[in-house]
Amino acid sequence: MIRHAHVLEIVDLYAERFPERAAGxxxxxxxxxxxxxxxxxxxxxxxxxxxxxxxxxxxxVLLVHHRALDRWLMPGGHLEAVDRTLLGAAARELAEEVGFPPEALRVPLVWHEVPVHIDRHGIPANPKKGEPAHEHWDFRYLFEVADTAITLQAEEVLDAAWRAPAEHSQQLVDILEAAKAP
Structure with a gap:
């Protein structure tokens, strides 16, 4: 299980890389x-x-059509007991949702432990799961792949597509722009 000390360590690294985002x-x-x-x-x-x-x-950039939210998003999800690091959790979620094995992923060295983005966003209530509306603090890590073949996890993902960043959102364009300059 990921410890709070690790979360705070990554928050510190991110705030050091992006001081203008530290207050958030x-x-x-x-x-x-x-x-x-x-x-x-x-x-x-x-x-x-x-x-x-x-x-x-x-x-x-790879986007997945999330079943529960009915939106196109970057792959990702909740932490699990097996996770030891936030980067590892992102890689696990990627393997689960689209079938990329860890050995197929390359993390640019400059981004090895530092997320390219930390996003705070609201999640609507889900009465089926007994969950009230709440917030996610999404730690987003940059991965590069050579082989773009995917295997969808139909339980959570309806579809996947490779798109130019501008086809998704300005936020994604901004994330990739920030990833260019460590």
Whole structure:
């Protein structure tokens, strides 16, 4: 299981890389200081998730059509007990959702432990799962792949597509632009 000390270490590395974003991380630090179990998906004041910004040799980015949210998103999801690092959790989620084995993933050395983006966003209530509306703190890591063949996990993912970043959102364009300059 990922420890809070690891989450705070990664938050510090990210804030050092992106000082202009440091203030936005204070609510996460405060929640941890208050004893919030931010590595548990049952912490409804907010919890950490991990995502993958996956880029192919042509600069396209992998997006998945998320079944529960009915939206095109970057692959990712909740932390699991087997996870030891946030980067490892992002790689695990990528393998689960689209079938990329860890050995097929390349993380640019400069981004090895530092996420290219940490996003705080609201998740709507899910009465089927007994979950109230809550927040995710999504730690997004950059991965590069040579082989773009995917195997979908139909339980969570309806479809996947390789797209130019501008075809998705300005946020994705901004994330990739930030990833160019460590």
């Amino acid at each position: 991380l204070e609510p996460l630090r405060a929640l941890i200081a208050e004893g919030g179990e931010v590595t548990s998906r049952h912490e409804f004041r907010g919890h950490v998730t991990c995502g993958a910004v996956v880029r192919d040799a042509e600069g396209r």
